[in-house]
Amino acid sequence: MRALADCRDFTSAQELYALLLAGDHAIGLTTVYRALRELEADGGVDVVREGTGGRLYRLRLADGHRHYLMCRDCGRSRPVDSEAVEEWASRIAADTGFTAVEHTVELTGVCTDCLRCADACRPSSGDEGDERPCHWDRAPDPRDRARSCAS
Amino acid sequence: MRALADCRDFTSAQELYALLLAGDHAIGLTTVYRALRELEADGGVDVVREGTGGRLYRLRLADGHRHYLMCRDCGRSRPVDSEAVEEWASRIAADTGFTAVEHTVELTGVCTDCLRCADACRPSSGDEGDERPCHWDRAPDPRDRARSCAS
């Protein structure tokens, strides 16, 4: 849980496992999965699914269930105001007569930092020597999410 | 595509493959996956993810991108009015400055039919001889979605 709190963004079980190992914590992958599953059941984490089917976990904020907007490039996420969706979901439940209605909402985009990065070093000419952090040339794999593009 | 149109609910690649084989169509699983991937890229299908990470596909209605409310018990889905979420997503995009904002929304619940079924044959006493279709005793595995509980 401490490790999960340290990475303040959505993190996969495997990432968390690697982080724990790197931090000199002897732990098994199974234990990480089990702990995350329990946390999920207890509502201690918000969960989001990445394109490849994996799950990403983020420690739930004190104020409960939230939705997030995540940058597809750097992976950073921020909670967003989601009253409107909550109300919408309740209304659907009421209108249709469905019970125990649950919703998952995933919002992704490209954050302003990453957009700036992309603009700055787009494949125009040879300005690769630019000292600005940039990951334009990274693989577009969501698992490669790097947090290097500081604003 | 015809097979996909026939099952009017969200269907997995494997299910579709099985259906095609059962319908005497010689086809390979790979081809099914490839076709679904192309359909997804072309926007020809709506996609939701099931709990285990699998993808479910449903031929997109003529009026374009929709969201659905799916019964966790019988698997039947119905399009819902989702203007509110679309507007909400646009507003988030505008407020945060994120570009290329995409959203996925999954709504699940228990439909009135399945609720009735559950109520009718709940483990109270020995009314198992009831002729009413019921799947109360089914495994709660989302892949077992049966469409047997006709209203």
Added chain:
DNA sequence: TTGTTTGCAAAAAGTTTGCATAATC
């Protein structure tokens, strides 16, 4: 003949489970 489509088998990737060991009460 050149290029595209197909499908089998094998590989990937992520997650869960069996089971024996270690820790805890």
Added chain:
DNA sequence: GATTATGCAAACTTTTTGCAAACAA
């Protein structure tokens, strides 16, 4: 001593890829 937690290895599921055969232009 009994119960729970741990972790390795193996199983499992879903999806993708390598590659050769079939088909099409």
